[in-house]
Amino acid sequence: MLYSRIIGTGAYFPEKILTNADLMKMVDTDDKWIVERTGIHTRHISAKNEATSEMAYEAAKEALDMAGVKASEIDGIIFPTITPDYILPCAAAVLGGRLGISGPFAFDLNMACTGFICALNIADAFIKNGQCKTILIATGERLSTVTNYSDRATCILFGDAAGAAVVRADTKHGIRSCSIYADGSYGDLLYMHGMGSTYLANRDTMNLDDEMIVMKGNDVFKLAVRAMSDTAAETLEKSGLKSDDIDFVVPHQANIRIVEAVAKRLEVGMDRVIINLDRRGNCSAPTIPTALDEGIRSGKVKFGDNILMAAFGGGMNWGAAVLTL
Ligand SMILES: CC(C)(COP(=O)(O)OP(=O)(O)OC[C@H]1O[C@@H](n2cnc3c(N)ncnc32)[C@H](O)[C@@H]1OP(=O)(O)O)[C@@H](O)C(=O)NCCC(=O)NCCS
Known part of the structure; x- marks a missing residue:
């Protein structure tokens, strides 16, 4: 195989x-x-x-x-x-x-x-x-x-x-299961129009400074908790592993309260969650690989460990992966 x-x-x-x-x-x-x-x-x-x-x-x-x-x-x-x-x-x-x-x-x-x-x-x-x-x-x-x-x-x-x-x-065994989803009807919750073709076609009337990241934080928060938790649980089930088999959760980190809510739903203690948000903020796509890298280089995460990743982002889209390092 x-x-x-x-x-x-x-x-x-x-x-x-x-x-x-x-x-x-x-x-x-x-x-x-x-x-x-x-x-x-x-x-x-x-x-x-x-x-x-x-x-x-x-x-x-x-x-x-x-x-x-x-x-x-x-x-x-x-x-x-x-x-x-x-x-x-x-x-x-x-x-x-x-x-x-x-x-x-x-x-x-x-x-x-x-x-x-x-x-x-x-x-x-x-x-x-x-x-x-x-x-x-x-x-x-x-x-x-x-x-x-x-x-x-x-x-x-x-x-x-x-x-x-x-x-x-x-x-x-490495990557055991992955899931990715998107729903464009939530596109107005988090967007960035600057430098897209719609901006460029109208740049005489649109001000680039107004077209930076725009977010309805509270709505994003609620959707993030629900979507990340549901996808993580579903992807874990698909992998054949149980919550207790997961050594570490390496989540996307937009807000510690979102991460805590997802961990609670997965019945994983925060001691099994790799966090770098406190020092790094939300870095978008690099968040998960940088947190994983920091976990490995600090000696906390080891090759052979079972890892659950879950993320949520502008689009809106969300996904999860379960793997053995
Ligand atoms: C953005 C976020 C931190 C705001 O926290 P929140 O608890 O939802 O706060 P709210 O937006 O409900 O705002 C509450 C109050 O705090 C205020 N506030 C917002 N930002 C503030 C700041 N930096 N400092 C002080 N007050 C602030 C608001 O103006 C509001 O004041 P009001 O009640 O007088 O209107 C939070 O919603 C969040 O993290 N959302 C998800 C972000 C995310 O996941 N983004 C990327 C997806 S990958």
Whole structure:
């Protein structure tokens, strides 16, 4: 039987840190409110010349290193992002160029925070149908470039980061089950219109500053808890594992209260949830691979552990994956 396994992970965070105290100088907010309502203390902000693909290159190098895989062995690159360097060429192609890869496919994936789980699902399918042996999933986001820093309900949440994973064909169990869903009727709960063709066609009347990330936080919150919990429970059942078999949950992290509600529904204690939201904020697609990488490098998460991932993002879309590392 052919399986696909994550055999290496990597993470990169820009040097600059934006604290709650910094945000208090920018909008009407306070540290206590942010920590109590979101769980976030700090987030990273990319430098002006620090491209998404450059950050992803650093994370990808770490993942390849951990996996013991050379760039020349990669059969394809999947790059979940909503903040690519350019619309064209895609970030995956730019990254492939940086890694010196010529030939294998390279495409971006616009699934916002659910991007990593979607990429995992695609990589699993490519590997199981024999089309690829080794796939690099590299994610990078510069959410700071699309955040409205005068909107206190969103600017406190987001951070910049890059995360990567090498997925390889194996005879041992790896990815056990994946689910991904979308419902475009919720598109007005979380959106970013700037630089899309509708914006560009009307740029004489639309102001780019007004077209940054817009979110109805409370509605997103409720939908996120329900969709992430339902999908995680369903994907766990599909995997044949039980809640007690899961060593760690590595969730997307938009708000600690969402994560706690999902963990409660899955009957998993918070000691079995890998959290990096407190230091990193919501980084969109890189959140899951960076949290996983931090878990592995700290020695908490080990190869052989059973992992449950669940995410929710703008679209709206959501998904989950159960795997053995
Ligand atoms: C954004 C979020 C933190 C807001 O928290 P909340 O508890 O839902 O707060 P509400 O939006 O109901 O607002 C409550 C009050 O706090 C205020 N508030 C909002 N942001 C604030 C801030 N940064 N500082 C202080 N007060 C703030 C609101 O203006 C509102 O005041 P009002 O009652 O006088 O109108 C929360 O809704 C959230 O995390 N949502 C999901 C985000 C998410 O998952 N996004 C990405 C998906 S991947």
